Amino acid sequence: MNANHIGQPHARVDGRAKVTGSARYAADFNQPGQAYAVIVGASIGLGRVIALDAEAARRLPGVLAVLTHENAPKLAYAPHKGFIDPEHGERLHVLQDDHVRFYGQPVAVVVAQTLDQAEHAACLLLIRYAEESPVSDPLDQRAEAVVPEAGREPGPHSADRVRGDPEAALAAAAVSIDATYDAARENHFPIEPNATVAAWQGDQLTLWSKSQFVINEQAEIAAILGIPTENVHVICPFIGGAFGTSLRTWPHVTLAAVAAREVGKPVKLVLSRRQMFHQTGHRPRTVQRIALSATPDGRLTGIVHEGTGETSRHEQFTEALTAVTPFLYRCPNVRTRYRLVPLDIGTPTFMRGPGEATGVFALECAMDELAYALEMDPLELRRRNEPGLDEGMQLPFSSRSMLACYERGADAFGWSRRTLSPGSMRDGRLHIGWGMACASYPVFHGQASARVRLLADGTAEVEAAASDMGPGTYTSITQIAAETLGLPMDSVRFSLGRSDFPPTPPHGGSMTLASVGSAVRAACIAALDQRQARADRTDGAIEASATAGPDGEVRSRFSMHAFGAVFVEVAIDPDVGTIRVRRVVGAYGAGRIVNPRLAASQCTGGMVGGIGMALMERTALDPRDGRPVNAHMADYLVPVNLDIHGLEAHFVDEVDPHVNELGVKGLGEIALVGVAPAVANAVFHATGKRVRELPIRIEHLVEH
Template identity: 50%
Template sequence: MRPTAVGTPVDRADARSKVTGTACYTVDVVLPDLAHAVVVQSTVPTGRIVRIDAAAAERAPGVLGVLSHANTPSLAEVPTFPQGPAGQRRPPLQDDTVNFDGEHLAVVVADTLHHAAQAAALIDVAYDREEAVTTLEAGDELPPSGIFGEAPDSVRGDPEAALARAEVRLDATYTTPTEHHHPLEPGATVAAWDGGRLTLYDSTQWVSGVRDAVAMTLGMATDQVRVVSPFVGGAFGSKAMVWPHVVLAALAARHVGRPVKLVLSRAQMFTSLGYRSPTVQRLSLGARQDGTLTAIVHAVTQQTSVFEEFVAGAGYISRSLYACPNVAVRHRLVRVNAPTPTVMRAPGEAVGSFALESALDELAAQSGVDPVALRLRNFAEDEPQEGLAWSSNALRECYQVGAERFGWERRTTEPRSMREGRHLVGWGMASATYGVHSEAAAARVRICADGRILVTSGTQDLGTGTYTTMVQVAADALGVPVERVTAALGDTDLPPAPHSGGSQTAASVGPAVWSAALDACSKVLALAEQGDSYAEILTRHGIEFVEGRGDARPGASASRFAMRSFGAHFAEVQVDPELGEVRLTRFCGVFGAGRILNPKTARSQMIGGIVGGTGMALTERTVTDRRLGRVVSPNLSGYAVPTHADIPWIDVCFIDEHDPHVNALGVKGIGEVAIVGVAAAIANAVHHATGRRIRDLPITPQTLL
């Protein structure tokens, strides 16, 4: 490859259409005769529906139909990820049980959104309410049956003995609250039937997952369902799985015999698209006096719904980040009358790293070792759990480059020792890591006689830049300028690709595009001697276009190497010592994440992850009333994400890393490593500023008084 496009900051291919508003998101889709659906949700956390009175709603102006468990056909269950594509196994509107507040109970369809909303307010539901478990603390702990195919508990070495012998010991409990993804675009589906064929426009991270889940739920052949999702207004995991509102849109459209648009409200998004489970994490560290880790015990309790298991492996990060001979990880679940949680940007690592990297900072303070030096001392030369060699690992460079860019050597050790005017200044840091994931993916590359190149794949662009990076890959494979290449994505009619989660899109689809482009190139070259342009060759042969196909799948390297992205975060906060207000004033994130296809879109992704981590650290939490089991203030005033005023300029740097093992392109994936460790870096900075160790997120003025 002559890398003329890959690795350069090519402008986002879809920038103009997004800035000018012509990019058609699912919420923008308009079809002839489109009707609108509004979901009615439960207002109690558990119990039975005694009665759903829809008479007034059915008589209301413009109403075309009402669906509830009384008139909804029997639907098949779809397994929850990773066994299947569903976010929730339990199909909607099947019986009279209520398992959580905010569960879908009915759908009202009308000629306009306004009529549907108005009628939805007229649905009267009577419940026979039962006793609910509404908090993690209130339920019994159960061992999960598995975590994405891994055992929930694992032990290497003898952590208890090592703890007992340790020269330095730390035992602390850290908590993180329920967090919600809240992408800008809500969950939204437009469903249109044509005889027995169904087309769904859906805001999703996984078009083929939606197709499979809906086909399975409705008992249809998958080739009877097409899913289209050209633009997604953010997701962060909330649209990785298929949630019940999607099939409700399809049912509603079939019920009224018209295409139907269903858009969740912001309030409904608190209970309809999953969330990040709260965690209680007990971390015990043992170390030698010089900070060398001898034992880590990481025990995590999280919640799931009363009807199924979902658990993110928050403790696993403690097995693989540092060299430590004795490590135990334990995961427990509590069943709560709440929706099923789901993946959220770096599921597991994002919250697990808050505990681990806070604890490392506590260990640094206890043992008198600089936090960066402590991490270097515990650097894992090989992957510590399986003992495999790293395919590549730039973590040491991340520390070093980050420390230099941030000016870490000017940090004074003692808490409360740095000031700016009346404010206390704190510098903190943390490590980041996230696994390299990829799945089988396919792509096609078409070379046209007019010189244009078209890349197609049934993957998704969540706003991360897939349209742009796939064009860059094809352009380089074919040796043509990026201006010649366009991409079409987000359609199950295109070659299949996996869900856009686990930071795997570039690593999965990129090699497929590369291979398809080479295939197309070889087909053209077979027609003529080299030297001619593609267009000349095809024109001379009177061929309109040739098409190359590419399939890529994870290689054998996965069993020979441990593959992870790494990073280091450096944060500066200023804290008002009397009022407890924390402001992030500087941030530097340095990442070793393999080949960076596009430094401009990659930088945006890292900034987004760091902003997300800042929200975790300082503002984000979903509050549920314990007695009602109901979210309080389910809106973006009650759930505070950082504003522009909260975010300083962020310094993002990538280490130039060539990894020959991960895949043909050397791509590791970047979307999730960005958020891992951010909250800990900020909490560590708060400790350095104030001397206060905050182990419960978010860190607010209240916690610092």
């Protein structure tokens, strides 16, 4: 029997279910006799609700309830902070008071027998506010930066880190650059909207809910409602894209549960596309300063990286904005500083490549600027500053294939044919630009559990409370289980997305394969051991469970990261400033590749997201009230098929025995990191215009 599945490009085991429509997403779990809920969001950016007239809505046929802060039940909101929740601050207590903290905050929920009735009734609510002037722009003169509470302690996660004397190095440098970079707020924009179907049976609550972390959703809703955790059941077998927006449990889940309890029947609540811009987080806008100094031959002598990100006033959302800078290059003098600007907005959240994607944009654009100041090839500058260890942590890398990524990516792209001078490459009347950038993302590995049953018919069932928002978790975990058990792929059935399955970490941070895969492998080995011990018996199934997690001692001895190099070609029309990305080539060192087909899909998907970050995605806020003015599919621009050409992903051979039992590093996040700066650097190479703001727009190129 051939059980060599790991490393093979197997097709998705859930592919048929998805293309035939039998895969069920959160809003597909309709219940008998269910009602429909619609959220009414605040139409101001800051203030109080001073009057709310719901009589016309309540008199409408089919309306079952209108819940506001005046009549909604008082909820426990017991302390609970999951792995993914902001460490400092307190989550929004929905419908518990009259305060409006940000535009679109839920101020009412209408429940009716049909969706049309609920939407009609929601329009009839008359709400009056005592309005204040919100601050929603981090560059507003009223905004004040603060040191994040999570970064006050010295150490690797400190908001302020320094080695050497970078200011002195800058002052004495033969060559230096100092620039500010502004990256726009982005929204996740997945195909599937956030949705929850809530149903009570006695004191038991079932939530069919779009969630990347069903275990946390179970615990969070139990804490909010003040009921035992075991009384909440969360089910989410499929996710139609998320990119981080469903890692947290947002207020709509609470409102669905409360509404179902109030009306005594199941309730479905689906957020509109516009509401997803208000209520389910976003990638925070950031402003960063990078200063670099170097010797005439391109050896870095100093790096200063100062970054500021926006957050809400009621929570402190932090991300790894400056985390890559201390170790990406060899440099004796480095200082990083991270600050938050509390604003009258909803709390940001993790979005694909969180922190690293934005921080690397600034750092890698600055490296490109330095290369031109030195009149040096940007790739050669990076090669000359390749470190031998993580100089920030003073630890060896568990593996680092950056040089191999440079070589593989440059060869596949044809980088040696690039001319250095901006504007020197043409295709007819079009200006051609070639740019590149590095990518890095840490190797996360959380404790996870799994359960395996070996059935008498020779098949196996595997269960874990993981999620699958598209990267192929069903398939890759099936491959790991099938190989460990020595079974064909079609003899293994992997089930996920239930809170009553063995617990796993969130489906984010590129940790699912390392964490869940290691647990499944351990459970499979335990099941085989049981079968061996019972070799003389054939009475029924064998069931085994196992928990696996990171080896703290090993992780304390190594710096663990995936690395990559991204190469981009753009073509720019000089008359109208339109930018077209013609090619993207990425080369990645990401440990063991379990499924090359899925891995390539992950990387090309990340490249598409990076193109969007570079050229299109920007959530524009009305400064009067913080309202996202382009919160719809017409004006929030994302790449479509006509925007995408020639995406290539290459993987260098990398064996890393330290990161986890499987030797995998994860690809979801790093696939986006590095794309935006590579595009920005290509735009400069094509035009000679350095754009330090994302997204890069036509206006940037046609302005004089």
